[in-house]
Amino acid sequence: MTVPSDSVWFTDRVAIVTGAGSGIGRATAIAFAEAGAHVLGVGRRQDALNITAQQHPRIAVLAADIRATHAPQAIIDAAVDRWDRVDVLVNxxxxxxxxxxxxxxxQGIANLFDLHVTAPSLLARAALPHLQQTHGSIINLSSTYGHRPASGVAHYAASKAALEQLTRCWALELATTGIRVNALAPGPTESEALTAAGLPEPMLNEIKRDEAGRIPLGRRGEPDEVATWVLRLADPAAAWLTGQILTIDGGLELT
Structure with a gap:
C-alpha cells in the first residue's frame, strides 16, 4: 500500500493491532510496519497470524483471545517486553x-458486547500507563452501523454504537494525559467477516451484491483503504484531533 509521506514519525514506534489475522487488521499491521513501526499483531488463529507476519519483518504476532481474563495484560506485556513501549493501540x-x-x-448478545466493548476496554486500561508515557493514541474500529440502522443486526450495531461512545468519553477523560482517542467506522469492506459469520456462499454473494448496490460509490471497500486512515489518525499531524468518528464507507451513511 502507499504510506503517507509524513509517516516517518512511526519509525521505531510500537503499534498493537488486534484482529491482525485478516482483513483490515492485517492491512493495518502491514501499513504500520511499512511506515517504520514495530507491530504486535494479535488474533486467535496462529496460522492466519503467521501469514500476516510473513508480510514484513517488523511484524511480530501473538495468538490470543482478547476476551480471555488475562489476555489484555499479557498482550501489553508482550509488546513492552519486546520493545519497551506502546505508542498506538488499534482495537x-x-x-x-x-x-x-x-x-x-x-449468550449471543453477551458475545458481541464482550468482543466489541469489554475486551477493548480492558485492553485500553492495560495499555494506559504506557500510552501516557508516549502520549500515544487509541483507535477503535466501529462500523457504519454503529450510527446507521440496519435490519437483522441490531445487537451488532448496538455494540458498535457503544464503542463509538466509549471513544468520545475516553477522549475527554484522557485528554489531559496527552492520549488521543478516535474511531474509524468502515462500511462493508472485503474481508473474511461474512464468511466467518457462517453464511452459505449464495447468501454471502447476495449480501455483497446488495451492499455494493446501496453504496453511492458503487463498490465495497478494500482493507488497505481503511488501514490508510488508521495511520492518519495515529499520526501526530492529527495532534489536535480527538474524540472523532470518521466514517469511511463510500457514502453509504448518506443514504
Whole structure:
C-alpha cells in the first residue's frame, strides 16, 4: 500500500493491532510496519497470524483471545517486553453477526458486547500507563452501523454504537494525559467477516451484491483503504484531533 509521506514519525514506534489475522487488521499491521513501526499483531488463529507476519519483518504476532481474563495484560506485556513501549493501540478485532430479534439469545448478545466493548476496554486500561508515557493514541474500529440502522443486526450495531461512545468519553477523560482517542467506522469492506459469520456462499454473494448496490460509490471497500486512515489518525499531524468518528464507507451513511 502507499504510506503517507509524513509517516516517518512511526519509525521505531510500537503499534498493537488486534484482529491482525485478516482483513483490515492485517492491512493495518502491514501499513504500520511499512511506515517504520514495530507491530504486535494479535488474533486467535496462529496460522492466519503467521501469514500476516510473513508480510514484513517488523511484524511480530501473538495468538490470543482478547476476551480471555488475562489476555489484555499479557498482550501489553508482550509488546513492552519486546520493545519497551506502546505508542498506538488499534482495537480492531470484531465479528459480524446476523441476529434478528426473533433469534436473539442472551449468550449471543453477551458475545458481541464482550468482543466489541469489554475486551477493548480492558485492553485500553492495560495499555494506559504506557500510552501516557508516549502520549500515544487509541483507535477503535466501529462500523457504519454503529450510527446507521440496519435490519437483522441490531445487537451488532448496538455494540458498535457503544464503542463509538466509549471513544468520545475516553477522549475527554484522557485528554489531559496527552492520549488521543478516535474511531474509524468502515462500511462493508472485503474481508473474511461474512464468511466467518457462517453464511452459505449464495447468501454471502447476495449480501455483497446488495451492499455494493446501496453504496453511492458503487463498490465495497478494500482493507488497505481503511488501514490508510488508521495511520492518519495515529499520526501526530492529527495532534489536535480527538474524540472523532470518521466514517469511511463510500457514502453509504448518506443514504
Amino acid at each position: 480492531n478485532a470484531g465479528a459480524t453477526t446476523i441476529m434478528p430479534l426473533a433469534d436473539a439469545t442472551a
